[in-house]
Amino acid sequence: MASVLLLAEEETARRYADKLEPMQLRVESARPLQIRQIPEAVQQLAGDLNSSRFAGLIVTSARAAAAVKKAVDQLKARVPEIVYAVGVSSAKSLPEVARSRCVGFEAGNANALANLIMAEAPGPLLFPCGNLASDTLPRKLEEVGCSVKCLTVYTTGPNPDLSDDLLRLQQTCGIPPTVVFFSPSGVEYSIPILKTLGFDFDCAKLLAIGPSTEEQIKKFGLKCWATACEPTPQGVATLFENKS
Known part of the structure; x- marks a missing residue:
């Protein structure tokens, strides 16, 4: 089963997981921000x-x-x-x-x-x-x-527990190669930690919730695999329907 990491707040991650899990995706999540x-x-x-x-x-x-x-x-x-x-x-x-x-x-x-x-x-x-x-x-x-x-x-601001949360995920079931970013600040705070953990960006598929998030991914010199046409669970689900 393919897996995906949602870098989003808990409530948001649950809503998107409800849409993605019926598509035979194993969904993991981590909270990058403290608001x-x-x-x-x-x-x-x-x-x-x-x-x-x-x-x-x-x-x-x-x-x-x-x-x-x-x-x-x-x-x-x-x-x-x-x-x-x-x-x-x-x-x-x-x-x-x-x-x-x-x-x-x-x-x-x-x-x-x-x-x-x-x-x-x-x-x-x-x-x-x-x-x-x-x-x-x-x-x-x-x-x-x-x-x-x-x-x-x-x-x-950055969630101070993000590094520990991602390390725990890496040690238990591995960080999914497909990652959905939900905000430019989420990109800013998450990517350095993923790099520290040795995440393989060359083989990863990075998805953005919208254009500004896509631009932030590109500022790190990384390729954005796809961007949702709308910031909704269906908008993200459509990316998995249309991409292979």
């Missing part, structure tokens, strides 16, 4: 949402969506009439009132979402994000005069 919500920033988010200064909200990650959910459910924040989200997982992590107003989640990446927003030109936008968020989307919007306030509501 922490910033309580005072979530308080600020609630204040900004209640200020009515923003015509819309931009959400590009499930963690940012979780901060919005906390601001709405626990701090009684109001949600703007328009909510832009990248990806289904981001949309699903929003509170119900925000999901009902959500558009653009089929865009799949920040560039595509920026094009959609520019076409609508809704007014000032609030963008809760992580400390490692790319500036691609706000920069592109601001170039055409769309005001965007970025607010860091969570931090992302």
Whole structure:
């Protein structure tokens, strides 16, 4: 049976494993990131949402969506009439009132979402994000005069247990030769450890959840075997259906 390593958070890995295991794949996972919500920033988010200064909200990650959910459910924040989200997982992590107003989640990446927003030109936008968020989307919007306030509501860093987790996997059943990376930061933190463990990149198949993750793989001088057309379990499953 072929095997695959998902370098993702536990909840994400479970969702993708549910899709891949029926395809006769043995799925292993390891968590490359340590993510922490910033309580005072979530308080600020609630204040900004209640200020009515923003015509819309931009959400590009499930963690940012979780901060919005906390601001709405626990701090009684109001949600703007328009909510832009990248990806289904981001949309699903929003509170119900925000999901009902959500558009653009089929865009799949920040560039595509920026094009959609520019076409609508809704007014000032609030963008809760992580400390490692790319500036691609706000920069592109601001170039055409769309005001965007970025607010860091969570931090992302390397999981201090990743090296031990991968070593344990190597010693028990071996690190699968096919690896799926779920974020540029996951690539950045994982590849040096894999190199230290002697992982054979020449014979490996490295898969990316999206274009920015693919670019990060290439920055290490490595070949990206395939990139999902959309950041969903089906998008990754399709890679295994189409590639051999």
